[in-house]
Amino acid sequence: MAIPTIVNVSGVSKRFTLNRHKSIKERLVNSAVEKKYREDFWALRDIDLDIKAGTTVGLVGHNGSGKSTLLKVVGGIIEPTSGTVERRGRMAALLELGAGFHPDLTGRENVYLNAAILGLNQREIDRYFDAIVDFSGIEDFIDTQVKFFSSGMYVRLAFAVAVHVDPDLLLVDEVLAVGDEPFQNKCVAKIAEFQKEGRTIVVVSHSAAQIELLCDRVVVMNHGEMIFDGGTEDGIRVLQGGYEAQRLHEESLRATDAVPNTRVTSVLIASDEPEDEKTVVSGSDMTVSFGYEILEKEEPLVADLTIETTQGALVYGLSTRMLNQDLPNTPGRHQVDFTFKDPALGTGKYVLRGSLETLEGEQLHQLNPASTFTVSSPSPGTGYLRMDLRTHVYSLPPL
């Protein structure tokens, strides 16, 4: 039997009209020129999406790319301008924890109210009530008005209600970003449990790590269009390529244009691949070529090389000063090859930066960033580090 489709989005577009006049007077006075003051903005353009039962789909993209709008269209909160959305089964939306909590009512009353808002009937709430209170861990305060709750208690109670709604389809929008770390772990654990039970989940998140952990399919949104739909790893790469392209662009705007006497020409992984497709297998030798050019005779030079993550965290840094390596300072083009034996980099994308300075530390020129490369690791695990591991599983004798 084919896996049933839970959500079917076909040809959905959403237009927002930005209207600059709000009051009657302004509208009447300016009705003739109204058109001029209207601006159409397409938050979604012609989206087709088919979500099968039991999958976890991550919606990612920049701020304003339309991912939250898409989630709201699926949830029925926003009506699309054109196209249709069809959905099966009970849906619960973890869009905002505690929406609908009334500060003047007690925890108990709010649990009942909020569960009813999320679609439970009286019998179901009665059945789940103890479990909800248990999960929230605030038994002692359940008959206190929620306005006296700390924000942590508030969120815990709201989350406890939301996860007990027993949905077939769960929409999650950034809520995993709130709360302290134990709470976040609890959220993630609960979502993993939902996955095991074969429920369908749609997650909107900015955190690549979370998406990687939870999702088995990623949809990348950009300016209201779906630019990618497929496996998690590829999706994250597309997303980070996007973030990075933007960051590179911003940085290149800041860089100066004048041609200096001494300049770094390239900092690259030495291989035959084209410059933007450099890949390295973690564990095999990796050579970084540092090229520079000198027009007129320079003072003695020091070359700095760094490997950074796409988010700008330093992974590795090196200076030729540390190596006591003299560099040629005569006019002409020169190159230094750094070869790393067994680099322990984890799977992901990295950025190379290079700079030249005098012995006194005065910076002459830098290539910032110079190039990027991708590392694929034969070992399992995520992160910036490759660790070769061995597992040993065994049972303990009873106490």
Add this chain to the structure above:
Amino acid sequence: MPFIDVGNSGGFFGGTAKSIQEIWQHRELLGRLVRREVKARYKDSKLGIVWSLFRPLIQLLIYYFAIGKIMGAGRQVPDFAIFVFVGLTFWMLYSEIIAGGVRSIMDNAGLVKKVYRPREIFPLSSIGSALVNFAIQFGVLLVGIAILSTYALAPTLLLAPLAFLIILVFGTALALLVAALNVYLRDIQHFVEIYLLVFFWASPIVYPFTFVHRELGGNWLEQLYLANPVTIAIIGAQKALWTSGSNGAAGITQFWPSDLELRLLIVLVASVVLLWISQRVFSRLQGNFAQEL
């Protein structure tokens, strides 16, 4: 499990059944929201729901003394207190439906933006809490009549439920409309305040209809005055419950509009049609609530 269409309000005619069905499915939630409104309003006050009695009683006292005694209107109106309280009770129901309805979507913005539920339940829940208040005041009114006056055990008593229905249906229609429009144009809520202030005096609540008739003598202005559904409903309620107005007590014959029953029925039918239209308008406008709030 069948597919359900999401966020499609249906055609202008076909959508009504779908909306009613949706609201019916959420009746439990509606009940909870009404309870929330009633509870939250008087939470932390020692007297609680008793407060919902004080306001109309104080208003009654003010009108009784200021208009009835000082300005002397009470001399020509037997059982002036009962008369005012009948009109006031029905007017308060209407004014609470409209005033609560106009803010209902805005007050529940958090929910409207985050969860899809049929949005009609928000104005409906504020109407529900208005009905709870009405029930209390009406109970007091019935006791008051029993003590201070008598009931006219006649078919005219049936005009009271009819008047109540008109106020409820017409008020709901208007509440749905202003609730939806207020999301797009916040001026509506201020407009509604003024409207309620003005139209309180455009219905015979603190003065009897007889005065109006004496002044206008049945001309077109009087017909216009009577065309207001709230006015005609209040007159109907007074005819039913204000016994001394009907039996010519104290030697004063009150004037009642001709064909009152027929007028009430026509207004009820018109209100039902209006309710249907405003529900359709509401369902058209609700699609964009989440982005306008």
